[in-house]
Amino acid sequence: xxxxxxxWIAIALMTAVLVTGYYLLLSExxxxxxxxxxxxxxxxxxxxxxxxxxxxxxxQVRLYFYNxxxxxxxxxxxxxxxxxxxxxxxxxxxxxxxISELFKGPGDDADGNLLFPEQARLRQLYLLEDGTVVVDLTxxxxxxxxxxxxxxxxxRSITRSLTDNLDSIRRVRFLVEGQSRPTLAGHISIRYPFM
Amino acid sequence: MSILRRMSALALVLLTVTLQVATVNLKAxxxxxxxxxxxxxxxxxxxxxxxxxxxxDLAKTLELSATELSSDQIRVAGPRGELHLSAGRRxxxxxxxxxxxxxxxxxxxxRDWYVPRAFIEKALPLLLDQKLEFLSDNLIRxxxxxxxxxxxxxxxxxxxVTVVFQSERPITPxxxxxxxxxxxxxxEFLVEPRMSSTAPDPNLVRSVEFNPQHAYGSFRIVKGSGYxxxxxxxxxxxxxxxxxxxxxxxxxxxESSPDSETTHAQSAAPREYTSEADPFDxxxxxxxxxxxxxxxxxxxTRSQGFTEKVLALRLAREIEAQLGRSGHAVRTTRSxxxxxxxxxxxxxxxxxxxxxxxxxxxxxAPSPDTRGPVVYIYSSTLGExxxxxxxxxxxxxxxxxxxxxxxxxxxxxxxxxxRLARLLQDELNQVFGTDNSVSELPLELLAxxxxxxxxxxxxxxxxxxxxxxxxxAQFRExxxxxxxxxxxxxxx
Numbered sequence: 001x002x003x004x005x006x007x008w009i010a011i012a013l014m015t016a017v018l019v020t021g022y023y024l025l026l027s028e029x030x031x032x033x034x035x036x037x038x039x040x041x042x043x044x045x046x047x048x049x050x051x052x053x054x055x056x057x058x059x060q061v062r063l064y065f066y067n068x069x070x071x072x073x074x075x076x077x078x079x080x081x082x083x084x085x086x087x088x089x090x091x092x093x094x095x096x097x098x099i100s101e102l103f104k105g106p107g108d109d110a111d112g113n114l115l116f117p118e119q120a121r122l123r124q125l126y127l128l129e130d131g132t133v134v135v136d137l138t139x140x141x142x143x144x145x146x147x148x149x150x151x152x153x154x155x156r157s158i159t160r161s162l163t164d165n166l167d168s169i170r171r172v173r174f175l176v177e178g179q180s181r182p183t184l185a186g187h188i189s190i191r192y193p194f195m
Numbered sequence: 196m197s198i199l200r201r202m203s204a205l206a207l208v209l210l211t212v213t214l215q216v217a218t219v220n221l222k223a224x225x226x227x228x229x230x231x232x233x234x235x236x237x238x239x240x241x242x243x244x245x246x247x248x249x250x251x252d253l254a255k256t257l258e259l260s261a262t263e264l265s266s267d268q269i270r271v272a273g274p275r276g277e278l279h280l281s282a283g284r285r286x287x288x289x290x291x292x293x294x295x296x297x298x299x300x301x302x303x304x305x306r307d308w309y310v311p312r313a314f315i316e317k318a319l320p321l322l323l324d325q326k327l328e329f330l331s332d333n334l335i336r337x338x339x340x341x342x343x344x345x346x347x348x349x350x351x352x353x354x355x356v357t358v359v360f361q362s363e364r365p366i367t368p369x370x371x372x373x374x375x376x377x378x379x380x381x382x383e384f385l386v387e388p389r390m391s392s393t394a395p396d397p398n399l400v401r402s403v404e405f406n407p408q409h410a411y412g413s414f415r416i417v418k419g420s421g422y423x424x425x426x427x428x429x430x431x432x433x434x435x436x437x438x439x440x441x442x443x444x445x446x447x448x449x450e451s452s453p454d455s456e457t458t459h460a461q462s463a464a465p466r467e468y469t470s471e472a473d474p475f476d477x478x479x480x481x482x483x484x485x486x487x488x489x490x491x492x493x494x495x496t497r498s499q500g501f502t503e504k505v506l507a508l509r510l511a512r513e514i515e516a517q518l519g520r521s522g523h524a525v526r527t528t529r530s531x532x533x534x535x536x537x538x539x540x541x542x543x544x545x546x547x548x549x550x551x552x553x554x555x556x557x558x559x560a561p562s563p564d565t566r567g568p569v570v571y572i573y574s575s576t577l578g579e580x581x582x583x584x585x586x587x588x589x590x591x592x593x594x595x596x597x598x599x600x601x602x603x604x605x606x607x608x609x610x611x612x613x614r615l616a617r618l619l620q621d622e623l624n625q626v627f628g629t630d631n632s633v634s635e636l637p638l639e640l641l642a643x644x645x646x647x648x649x650x651x652x653x654x655x656x657x658x659x660x661x662x663x664x665x666x667x668a669q670f671r672e673x674x675x676x677x678x679x680x681x682x683x684x685x686x687x
Contacts, residue, residue, distance in 0.1 A: 010205070014205070014209055017209050018209070066560075066561050066562065067562075068560075068562040068564050068565055069562075069565055070558065070560065070565050070567075070569045070631065070634065070652075070655075114561060115561045146495070146496040146497070146498075146559030146657070147495075147496050147503075147556070147557075147558045147559030147560060147652070147655070147657075148556070148558065148569075148571065148636065148638075148650070148652065149558055149559065149560040149561075149565060149569075149655075150559055150560060150561055152577070152636065153560075153561065155577070156577065182537065182639045183537070183639050186489075186493065186537070187636075187638055187639065187640070187650075188636055188637060188638060188639065189637040189638065189639040189642065191602075191639075192637075194577065
């Protein structure tokens, strides 16, 4: 009687294992198929989603994008675009949204001037007590920055968009893949913060 | 109770097996090959834990002919050659060469042949005149490659051999020197070689060979025992790449003094920066150091067949030749396609106690309208009118007033760097017909250089207008002349 009960338990266990395995197989297959069908995976805008779900108010920010030209001193080097992000008391959440919006580019009318690649990602963002924000970018974000002008545009675009919109941010420092590097892509020194 | 334990153990084993099977099955989900708008499924099977693909399906989709030679041999023929496959072996033969795969070829039953993924990645491209692009693990796109007939001409001279590559398509090939040979790599189109009937002087060049194993086709100039050095340049109408191979008996290739007269060929040949140069030799002091930007794996800006590292090296050679003819001693940080860290380039400038350090680049910008030459000098700020720039950094030399810290090399040379930059910018603006001005940036390369130092971007490869100009060898020579003239004016 006892043996028979043990047998039933074992059969139940095996059935559970088989069902779980089959379920895992099917769900992983679906996930792979879904990935295949998505030509360009979109950025998960986590910060905006979290703030939206909390019912945060929206706020207009002024973002700066590369306009053209090669002269850093040229006032036309960047141009401004208004964007809407979610208001937050946490400047880190605001800064993350701003960078996320910058990565999307200036919009249809300036497609040719798209600075960051589609796979551009912010790894992490820290705010130090002295008002320095540390922007940690992925390697994919900077590897396509070809030439001095592209590097300059990336640094200036991020720096100005953050310092102009957020009072608590006074200067911007860059890391790539969590590491301090001499340059973003081989030209302009990023050893010291920008402001 | 013991039965229960045994059964539980069995259940765990089953769970492990199930998960493994699930993983392998996932890998074997099938492969889709897309040719134009047509998508074809390739049958897959798992064998010894490896995913295999149906060779019959592959041959049919890619229009290859597969002929079984015996029970364990099959031949697959395509437009570029034939592959011989043997069941149970992982070496695939292509004429007299072998391609090693990571798994064996599998013959299933009496009729079906299956190949591992490595076969698709490594062996199949050698047969096809199409490009296989792996969009994901399970999707490959096949793109038709247009052909590019390349004619090779060889001429023997008393002191050198000239090999000319005449491409029908306007492609700038990349030249890379290896120990045994010089490789000329074409891109974008499939090379159709038209080899020369003239045999080269075997002392300098053992042979000129076509290498079909390169994705687009490349050529190898195999060095002879008397090989010493080469130089490359372009001729136009029609566009030709010329490579001159010299013996190792050329005098004065490593060293040149400002007093010595050099012939064009000697000065044009690339000189090596070698440790053999005596650091205490007064002749190496006060040379002009040219720094061809990028190199090796770092190609710099690439746009429409133009590659920054190649153009920069070529420009450096041309300037070196011109300044050499005027009696100046010139050194280059690199004379071939190698990558150098930024600090090593700066260190070379400091080692030679340079009279001028010129880093040669070509620009890239997100906007195609950005064009023309830009000369950069070092500044600790970004040069923005609104005040943005690097924040003040911690103290530099401090009380060690007679020493210079590594990143403060430019501090005492900024005004002379500015003068050199203005001269270069003026000369280059005239050649390009532009009105650009000198830009000041915190450039990592220039900061440590204890000499007048600039970065020259001689046009933007992302600008169609600049590309059109730079495609002409005559124009590139004008650029070199302009830079040489500015340097000479600076040194006067």
